[in-house]
Every structure is written in structure tokens, then in C-alpha cells.
Amino acid sequence: MFKLAAKAIEVANKHKVDFGDIRVVEERNQVLAVKNGEIGALTDETTLGYGIRVLYKGAWGFASGREMTERAVADTALKAIAIAKASRLLMSGRVRLAHEPAYHDFWQTPFLKDPFAVPVQAKLDILFSLDKTLRGNRKIKVAEAEMTFMREHQWHMTTEGSRIEQVLLNSGAAITATAVENGDSQLRGYPCSHGGQTLGGGWEIIESMDLAAHAERVRDEAVALLKAPVCPAGVKDLIISGNQMALQIHESVGHASELDRVLGYEESYAGSSFATTEKLGHFRYGSPIVNLVADATLPGGLATAGYDDDGVKAQRWHIVKGGILSGYMTNREFCGRIGRDRSWGCCRADGYSNIPITRICNLSLMPGNSSTEELIAGIKDGVMMENNVSWSIDQKRLNFQFGCEAGWEIKNGRKGRLLKNPRYQGITPEFWGSCDGIAGPQEWRLWGVANCGKGQPGQRAMMCHGSSPARFRGVKVGMHG
């Protein structure tokens, strides 16, 4: 592939571009799903193509193609250069990229068992068996069991001399049950809904979930939610657990710390950010126990790789340290705006056909020294909420509202009855500022977000957020329309 890629570099150099690169990307995605006793999905998708990026006299151009010939690659490179020339019609200064050494390297996601080598029927047998258990109550109207596997093979070559080959592998699964009765419906999932839990690795990820051990509980809890009281409205203490903590981190810290957004380059679509650059190093984002670390080297992370799509080597750094805003998600174009001479390496593209943009890296809440039991014991009147069903946040990442699958009342230090439709609202720095307890490393786990959308044209990216359950004081809960 590097031989084909070299053609783009040759054309870029011939036209004296400031910078040029080509990413040849081969992807394979397999999705299997069983829904209500029938195959809901059984697809195997392969794509192969390349995206060429050029910086010509300080202006960007990008074009992609799928014809794997040297002539087509050269034509696509010329198209990118023509587009860059048009970009020069509206620029304020030349784009300059932060320095990064040139690398010749190979990197791949560590795994134990290739998920694509596991026979399709073996996977379907597991899914049909789970589906049958989930449908073991007549109130379950929708039962779903699914698995997804993704492999991305990249060859990245730059005019600076980098030749980087990477193979990224992810595996995921989920079971969900929806109970319906008397005009109400309630969803429960394991490990979570929204496509389930995906992590970097192979078939061992699926095995470690032990889906069969949770199917009856998921079914029974979905049915129990029908009869559960609605989460009462009020200002209460809140414990967040399950993948909801991942969504909280993702929406209120991850996106808010993307430097392109902060600088206004996402304004026309997803929005900007309240976490503006003059706040770096002193703005109180959360309480002193809040530490959020970005980490592209994290084992099992969906954003874990050897290098980003700017050719920057994987790193680990704080976004929030001791409650203070301490870093951003950066690319090589914008990191200079905060005085850095090197990017933290968060530039990634969705497949071959999209230009790399700034994306959230793996971003995790560092564990505290408490336990869930201790967090509960410290609450007089509160709610514990688990697993996300709905999310929404304003375009500066301040006002958010989340809905969860299940809640439990907490009264006088004890976890009590099940509550349905639990929801909470907050304002980002006030909310993180109210965090006064985080469970310890024994309860810390990694959650995957496999469907993060951003950019125009829209791009999907994947990343992980690690956390253990955490407690927040005085949160508005139980809004209903």
C-alpha cells in the first residue's frame, strides 16, 4: 500500500506543498443482531480507499477516492491541491503545523482471539440464546442481542517522511429488553444500551462480558420498571454509575475541551465551548477531587493507537487536574494557539473519505478512595442513576440534561426502591464542582462510546471513558414534560 501512497506524496512534493499526507484505510465491520427471535442484522462490510490532505501556501485542501491505481491517486492529489488553491480566497494567515518527528513504525491493538475467525453461526447461537432468555416474560415486547466487530488497517504517509502502519481492532456487544404495558415502555440493557459496550480488543472482550449471566436480570428489571414509581422531582444528591458517568464525562468535559471547538471552528454545527483558552491553568472546572486524564495509550481504549492521523505519537495528559482546567484535545494546526509547540495528538478521521479533525481522546475520571456503599451512606435524600438513555447539552457545553435507564431512591444512607424515568440537569462547572466522593480503583472500569458524531460532513469517532461511581450534591432531578 505504501507504494500506492507514495504517488500522492510525489504529486504533493512536485507542487511544492507546505505539507501533504495520504491515509490508505481498509475497514471491515461485522454486525450481528437478533431481535425478537429473528435475525435483526447480519452484515459484513469492507471498504478500501484513501484520503489525501494538502496544505498549499498555508491553505487546506482534501480529496478522497476509492480507485486503487496510481493514476487515480495522482488525480485525487491534484484535486486536493485545486481545492486548497480555492481555500486561499478566504484566509487570514497561513496555517502552520506544530513540529512532530517523522516515524517509520507499525502498531496494532493487542488482542487474544481474532473475532472475525469465530464462525458466524457460533455468534448467532449465542445471540439467539440470549434473545430467548430476554423474551421469557410476555411483557417484553422488544428483545435485542447484538455484537459488532471492527478492524481498521491504516497506511499513513506524509511529505515529512512518516510511514506509519496501524491495525486497530474493536469488539462490542449488548443485550437490551423493552417491557411494554398500559401505554408505558421501559428499557434495560447490559452492559448498556445505545449499541452496547465496545472496547479495543478481540473476542475476549465478548467473553469477559458474560452476557448470559445478566440476561434474566435485565429482563426482570425492565418489567419491574413498569411498576416502579417515577423518579420524584427536586434537588437531591446524586450517585452516577454504569455508563452514565461515561456520557457525563464525554459531553461536559470531552467535547468542551476540543480546541477546535474552543476556538470557534465548530460553531456552525456542534457549537463552541465555555472552556475558553484564557481559562487554561486556573479555571475551576470541578472540585479538588476531580481529575480527568486523556490517554491515547490506555489499554482497551477505543481511541488507543500508536499515532493519531496527524502522525503524532500517543500521549497521556491531564484535561482537569485537581479540579482545574489543565489541557485540551489538540491537533497540530491549533495547538500553537495555546502556546504549545507539540500537539497532544487528537486528530482523527472517520474512514478513508473524511479529513482528520480534532476528536476526544480516551478521557477518564481518576478513581477516588471511597466505595459505592460509602457514597450511599453519606446521602440523606438522593437518587442513584445507572446507564444512559438520553443526552442533550447546549452548544457551549454548559446546560445538560441526561436520562437514565434505572434509578434507586436513597434515604438516610440506604439504597431503596427502584425508580423509573430518572433524569437530571446541571451546569457543567457547578455540577463537577459539587462532586464530593468518587469510588476507588476497585470499582473503576472502562466504557466505550462508539458513536460520537462531529464535523461537517458528519464523522463518527470512538473513544473510551473510564470511571467509578461518583457522588454529586444538590442536583436538580426528576424533570418531566
Next chain:
Amino acid sequence: MKNIETTLKKIFKLAKGVQCEVLAERRDSALTRFADNVISQNVASSSLSFSVRLQDGGRSAKLSLNQADDGSLKRAVASGLEILKKQKKDPDLLPLAGPKPLPAGRDLYDRGTAELSPVFRAERAAELARACRKAGQVACGTVDNGTSELVIANNLGLFARWRDSFITHSVTVTDRDGSGWAEQPSHSVSNIDFKRLNETARAKAAASRRPRDPKPGRYTVVLEPQAAADLITYMSAYSFGGQFYNEGRSFVCGKLGKRVLSPLLTIEDDFLGAAPGLPFDFEGQPRSRLTLVENGVLKTIVHDRKTAKKAKAAPTGHALPQPSYFGPLAINLSVKPGSDSLSDLIKGTERGILVTQFHYTNMLKAQTVEMTGMTRNGTFMIENGKVAYPIKNMRFTQSMVEAFANIEAVGDRAEMVAGWGGIACPAMRLSGFNFSSATKF
């Protein structure tokens, strides 16, 4: 097109007698994105993909690929046939659809629009940015254009094809602490009024400066077309589709022929109507022109072949690519205009909120279409029939079933809004709309 047909023949030959459906999609698109008064991203993409569905006696497999050389096709189809062999039978699996006469769609292809150059797009961005710079405003947005071509065929003789062009000019302008927005999608650049869109967004940004703090609570709202369309689209997707209906997850279950929404609301789904498009669905079946809700009364729901069979109803030609997680979907929605101009809607409001656009809307509970989201890019308090002052953005938490039962008036002009396929929607005035909190800007 010739290449696609040649590839189809090769795939059918490789399928060796099992039922085989191919969905081929070619897309050439380009997008110029600008922000901070400069072009920030300028891209073009060409793609061609083949999605192949194989079925044999209750067994099925689906493969997608974007390389159409003989070796790639052979490997893909062979692996699909292998999956079929090892699979258990599903007695409920429908055979592929046979050919049916297809209605003609509107001509939505304009070559000039499909082939607009990067210089054209850059000049449109530059016009806006120049005006914004002079006024101390900041221009952000996109100009995108292109063409797409879709072929659905199977080895039972079904063959359907469609081609269109597209362009969207989307403008966001910020003016210190104010912001404004305007957008227009079309199949033809001749329909895009760049000047009007730019002026609308700039004026709105200027008018929304120095916003005041609003108090959360229930308000009368005047929703501009984009805001109303956002909510109607969600309500349609989660309520009027055969799968949600069959599974008992829609608020309209068992209510065919009954009043379910305001008598002022009529919603159609018509591929020849105000939001035109494909005359067939993703199983290659003819798309019906339907009235979903007429004066608040539920008239019908949309079906694909699978949900129709379960409901013992006729398919309406609304299938998504099969198998579909979401079930059938109406993608050519139009809301029937009323008789009031936007000014009339505001004039008739004693105290209320004017909403330009919603941001990050999401479903809380499909059964009651309870949703949340934020206002964005121009939110104003209306007092005594006049726009009184800009306010900071607010979050709504509201059931759409209740909201669209409380329509007071409908605007006289439907605007085309990008959505899940597209929707033509007028402005509306609703009473008692619940804002649960406000934000800081």
C-alpha cells in the same frame, strides 16, 4: 450507471441461484466549511458502494463492499454464500420483493449544481465573511453540493434507479454575545437565495445581542420552521412507523381514525410534494403518497413489507435498507400551511418566546414523544404582540403529543428543512410549552 449495471450482472451470476438484492450507491460530494471569517475546511469525496443481500430458504446474509473488481466481488459473495449454508432457517423471513411498476419521481437532478467548483463555494463564503468583518461579526457555516445515484435491483427482475443533485447553504453568524442562523437545502443552486440567507443570519445575530435572563416555566412559543420541523420529524419517526406501532411503542397505537393531535395539524408524506424525493423505497417498492394526520386525526401509518405483514396491512413503500433496526420511516414529510404569516403569529402572542432553532434535541421517552433540547441562534421574548428583547437560551422538557395538541396557529409558508430525508414545515404557535431551565448565554 453502466459500470453499476455491469457489476450487478456479475454479482447476480456469482449468487448462484439464491435470491440476491443489490443496493448500489454512488456519491460525489464537496463541502466548503468556514469559521472565524476564514475557510477552515475544504473537502471533496467520491464513493461507490454495493450492499448485497443474499437469501435462501429462510436464511440471509448481507455484505457491503466498495471495490468492484472481479476478485473482491467473488470473495464477498462467496463468503455470503458460506454464511447462508451454515445458518439455521428463519421461517418468518420474507422472500425478496418482485418487480412492481414504479411511479415517476420529480426531476431533482441539476448538472450545474452537482458540478459546482470549489472556487464557487469559496466565493459564496467570502461574500458573507467580508460583510461580517466590516460589521464586527463572525461568519461560520458551510456550502456543500454534489450528486448521488441509487440503484436497487434483485435477481427476481426488480430494478429501480434514482439520481439527484443537492446543495445546502448554511450560515451561522456570531455578533459578540449574539448569534443568528439561516439555512436552505435544495436540489438546484438556482433556488438558493444566498443574499437573503446571509442577511437573515446577520440581522438575527445583531438582534440577539445582550440577551436577558429568562425564567423557566410554561410559555406560549412561536416556533420558526426549523424549530417546528425538528420536533415534528422526531414525532413522525417514533410514532408513525409500522414497527413502533406493531410493538406497542407508539402513542398512536390503536388510534387509527381517531383525533390524536390538534385539528390545525395536517402532516403528509409525499415524494411528489413539498419535500420531494425517491419514488420507491429501499426494497425497490413503489412509495405511496400518504396523509398521515389530517386535521389532527390519524389517517394511516407507514409500512415496509415486514411490518405490513405483521399488522395485516398493505405495504406503503417506506422501507429503509433491510434488515432495518428502525423499521419503516416517512422521509418526505410536509406540514400543511395555515393562514398566518410569522408576523401574525407573533402579533397574536401576548407573552411568549420566539424560537429560531433547537439544538441537540433528543428523545426522553418514545411512548409519549417526550423530548428535551436547547434553543439556539436567536431566542426572543414576545410581549404584547411584539418581539420585546433577546433572552438567553433555554432547555425544554416536553411531550410532543401534548405540544402538538396545543397548536394555536400555523404559519402560511412551509420552508424546506433538512431532516431525516427532508421536511417542508411552516412556523407554528403552541401554548403551554415547558422550559425546564436556562443556560448562561
